[in-house]
Amino acid sequence: MKAIAQDRYGSPDVLEFGEVDKPAVGDHEVLVRVRAAAVNARDWHLMRGDPYVARLVLGLRRPKERIRGTDFAGRVEAVGEKVTRLRPGDEVFGEADGAFAEYVCAPEGAVAAKPANLTFEQAAAVPLxxxxxxxxxxxxxxxxxxxxxxxxxxxxxxxxxxxxxxxxxxxxxxxxxxxxxxxxxxxxxxxxxxxxxxxxxxxxxxxxxxxxxxxxxxxxxxxxxxxxxxxxxxxxxxxxxxxxxxxxxxxxxxxxxxxxxxxxxxxxxxLTATPNRENLDELRRLAEAGKVSPVIDRTYPLSEAPEAIRYLEVEHARAKVVVTV
Missing domain, CATH: 3.40.50.720 (NAD(P)-binding Rossmann-like Domain)
Incomplete structure (x- = not known):
């Protein structure tokens, strides 16, 4: 599958668009065909390994997780044997490492049904x-x-x-x-x-x-x-x-x-925010009630995700920047 990966810390120039192995779904995970993913400040912090103290967890010389991206929206492609809430074909949104890719594996507890009134691009902007x-x-x-x-x-x-x-x-x-x-x-x-x-x-x-x-x-x-x-x-x-x-x-x-x-x-x-299905469900209710509407500054194709991160980092983007897959 196509994805944005990195093998060393640095500027957006270290990010490469290319082929990587498609993830295998675990017992408690869902495999999602990504339609859109959002850029967060977290992405450029991970890209640069900044702050340095975080490298004790992220990887001292290179990131342990090669594929960038966290927020996503798409359709469920497959589910693990112990997944009970979701089925292939369901439209979902959520958080998981590796969202700048054609497919992402996510724990069932970090995924929820996509708000019915939002596009995939809008839904991807919501989770984190x-x-x-x-x-x-x-x-x-x-x-x-x-x-x-x-x-x-x-x-x-x-x-x-x-x-x-x-x-x-x-x-x-x-x-x-x-x-x-x-x-x-x-x-x-x-x-x-x-x-x-x-x-x-x-x-x-x-x-x-x-x-x-x-x-x-x-x-x-x-x-x-x-x-x-x-x-x-x-x-x-x-x-x-x-x-x-x-x-x-x-x-x-x-x-x-x-x-x-x-x-x-x-x-x-x-505040230390952690992925939470119940909160995703509440955000879906707020969106479907018209009380919350994502604001998107710019969108970029997956191949230009490095430029999307550069824009967020340098240009002080308004609201959300989204990558389409």
């Missing part, structure tokens, strides 16, 4: 980003109707889902983004926009019940100054500026864990 937003807001943030929620990084892959999910949970939402993305974030339901090129949300005087930080470009002291007395900060990733290439976005997350015991009345929480 949508799950991150759902877990950060509903599970860690415990968002309730009427609360004031700020999304820092509202125009990104996770941010565009977070704005919509926060609204679906009944919150009043403030989205932090650049001038060029203000209309997009407003169209997703944000009640208020903070243009970070003109305004600092930590110095505006407004207080929030929850700050969902998807960027990692502000100190925790600054973020806490924007909270209500019993407010919550949920940290999810961010850039490499906080920890450098050694620790990368984990720098801010580690700091959040260390400082959480000194937070007073504030809750400082670190």
């Amino acid at each position: 980003a949508g799950n991150t937003a759902l877990m950060g807001l509903r599970d860690l943030g415990r968002v309730r109707p009427g609360q004031q929620v700020l999304i820092n990084g509202a125009s990104g892959g996770v941010g565009t889902f977070a704005v919509q999910i926060a609204k679906a949970l009944g919150a009043e939402v403030t989205g932090v983004c650049s001038t060029r993305n203000a209309d997009l974030v407003r169209s997703l339901g944000a009640d208020r926009i903070v243009d970070y090129t003109r305004e600092d949300f930590t110095r505006g005087g407004r207080r929030y019940d929850l700050v969902f930080d998807l960027v990692g470009n502000r100190s925790l002291t600054d973020i806490r100054s924007a909270l209500t007395p019993a407010g919550t900060v949920v940290l999810s990733g961010g850039g490499v500026s906080e920890g450098g290439s050694v620790f990368g976005p984990m720098g801010l997350l580690l700091k959040g864990q260390a400082l959480s015991r000194f937070a007073g009345g504030h809750r400082l929480l670190v």
Whole structure:
């Protein structure tokens, strides 16, 4: 089968489009004929082996998993002997390593029925980003109707889902983004926009019940100054500026864990999102109810997946970038 593989860490130039062996389905897995796959920041972190400390798990000299990509949507080709929920021909979406390929094997528990009202391209954009937003807001943030929620990084892959999910949970939402993305974030339901090129949300005087930080470009002291007395900060990733290439976005997350015991009345929480079928089912319900709609910036054919990752890494893509197979 055709796939995007890599045998060393580096820039998108290390990614190669070519033939690899078709995966064999395990007892608890499904084999999916991929129709579309989404690009995530995770892909270029894995591509570069950045942060370096992650190579202890990913592979010291080269990635253990050769094929890039995580989010996918497609049709079930075959199922393992112990799979009970899915059958060949089912349209599905989910998460698994190796999604930039014609076929991907995924655990049954990381796959769910595709939202009926979404295309394969739209459905592929949902799993990782949508799950991150759902877990950060509903599970860690415990968002309730009427609360004031700020999304820092509202125009990104996770941010565009977070704005919509926060609204679906009944919150009043403030989205932090650049001038060029203000209309997009407003169209997703944000009640208020903070243009970070003109305004600092930590110095505006407004207080929030929850700050969902998807960027990692502000100190925790600054973020806490924007909270209500019993407010919550949920940290999810961010850039490499906080920890450098050694620790990368984990720098801010580690700091959040260390400082959480000194937070007073504030809750400082670190989000680690994991694939979850029940959450995929909830995201499907939200999509089919019209409460969540994926936003796609650009699409690329599978052979140009390296360029798709380069675009996400360099050009600060809005929302999601999708690869079609």
